[in-house]
Amino acid sequence: MNETPHTTELRSEPVTVIGLGLMGQALAAAFLAAGHPTTVWNRSSGKAAELVAAGAVLAPSPDAAVRAGSLVVVCLSDAAAVHDVLGPHRDALAGRTLVNLTSGTSEEARELTALTTSYLDGAIMAVPEVIGRPEAFLLFSGEREAFDRHRAALQRLGTATYFGEDPGLAALYDVALLGLMWGTLNAFLHGAALLGSAKVDASAFAPFATRWVGSVTEFITAYAGQIDRGAYPPEDATVETHLATMKYLVRESAAAGIDTDWPARIQALAERALAAGHEGTSYASLIEVFRGRA
Ligand SMILES: NC(=O)c1ccc[n+]([C@@H]2O[C@H](COP(=O)([O-])OP(=O)(O)OC[C@H]3O[C@@H](n4cnc5c(N)ncnc54)[C@H](OP(=O)(O)O)[C@@H]3O)[C@@H](O)[C@H]2O)c1
Known part of the structure; x- marks a missing residue:
């Protein structure tokens, strides 16, 4: 310079x-x-x-x-x-x-x-x-x-x-981003335990995990728009479709003898959204559960 x-x-x-x-x-x-x-x-x-x-x-x-x-x-x-x-x-x-x-x-x-x-x-x-x-x-x-x-x-x-x-905003972004990190890492660790039960190394799972996380970032961008508009049209899949697949995650975890707490919590969130009347909406409608309205 x-x-x-x-x-x-x-x-x-x-x-x-x-x-x-x-x-x-x-x-x-x-x-x-x-x-x-x-x-x-x-x-x-x-x-x-x-x-x-x-x-x-x-x-x-x-x-x-x-x-x-x-x-x-x-x-x-x-x-x-x-x-x-x-x-x-x-x-x-x-x-x-x-x-x-x-x-x-x-x-x-x-x-x-x-x-x-x-x-x-x-x-x-x-x-x-x-x-x-x-x-x-x-x-x-x-x-x-x-x-x-x-x-x-x-x-x-x-x-x-x-x-x-607002001096508090940076700290709020911080915890929100750290929550995203822990959620992602927990999901990776759970997946690694699941595949490990079939003798698949975490290193073999990792490239697929990182590629999939890349796809998930595109969902984040699309769902952010739905959240801000307050409308959750099922442009990709409904909450019901997600819930059906979540049950496989719970069953596979139980069958492999690994901890079912994480997938059971994921399933419970989707069930609460449906119980609150969000049938036929996109996954983004779970924001209402996190907001404490469902
Ligand atoms: N490390 C990371 O990767 C990372 C990433 C992002 C954010 N942060 C944040 O950065 C901050 C510091 O993290 P760190 O990794 O540097 O922690 P650290 O290595 O444990 O250092 C803590 C520092 O705080 C001082 N300290 C603690 N209590 C004190 C007191 N009552 N009076 C005076 N000094 C005191 C310690 O002094 P002594 O040396 O005398 O004990 C030391 O300088 C944390 O808030 C952490 O969350 C860290």
């Missing part, structure tokens, strides 16, 4: 990272690699050694760490730890932007806005080793002006998306 006064200015924004667990270390390393003067603080100072060797400054206290950066990133175990560490340093935070990358609920994110006037909450949809690359995606919400002002620095961590002024 050609150096211009503009890029030099973007790189020179001083950044502070508080919390050097697995993720915090990766965040600080990405800022350093991008040329930001980076100050770090961690409860156990030994975790800063590699970063200091790479050029970071280890602050002697959270207060000193906060005062060193115009952008203060915090990444700790939970919201209670953020309150413990930063609660006593509101004066130091004044005039700086606090970006909380600690996982938590949307309510916890909204409560953390009490720490400072310029607050962004963020969620990291990535593991530490991909931080700093575009495939790491990070979700932000909170003060729009703060996001615009610090966008370039935040993009050093990965692809940054902003969802709006």
Whole structure:
């Protein structure tokens, strides 16, 4: 990249990272690699050694760490730890932007806005080793002006998306996306157990699983439109057709002697949709079950 006064200015924004667990270390390393003067603080100072060797400054206290950066990133175990560490340093935070990358609920994110006037909450949809690359995606919400002002620095961590002024929105996206991950992984693990009962290796199942997950993403896009319109025409298959096939999943699981709890729950959701009158509709009508209306 050609150096211009503009890029030099973007790189020179001083950044502070508080919390050097697995993720915090990766965040600080990405800022350093991008040329930001980076100050770090961690409860156990030994975790800063590699970063200091790479050029970071280890602050002697959270207060000193906060005062060193115009952008203060915090990444700790939970919201209670953020309150413990930063609660006593509101004066130091004044005039700086606090970006909380600690996982938590949307309510916890909204409560953390009490720490400072310029607050962004963020969620990291990535593991530490991909931080700093575009495939790491990070979700932000909170003060729009703060996001615009610090966008370039935040993009050093990965692809940054902003969802709006409600500071709780990034946390809500986070748990919704993690739920999608766990649902998908549980389904894969259940399928691997089922095929394993016939001596099929998980590695043999995996390519078919990933290909099928790709097809399922197309259903998501189609069903999102139906959900937003509030109409569930059975353009592909009805809930009844799904239910009939789900029963095979339950029967196969029982016959193989593997856990039937997961498929039985899937079947129960479809039965509740039908009991609520959604016969002849698409699978998307199960949204009414999840909304608690069925
Ligand atoms: N790792 C991932 O793949 C990943 C991915 C997405 C999001 N996240 C989120 O990132 C956050 C950090 O995760 P991590 O993997 O870095 O966890 P971690 O390795 O367990 O690190 C936890 C950090 O929190 C600090 N801490 C905990 N309680 C504290 C307290 N009361 N006062 C001061 N410091 C305290 C620890 O300090 P000490 O070193 O002194 O113990 C350490 O720096 C979590 O919210 C996690 O959900 C992680």
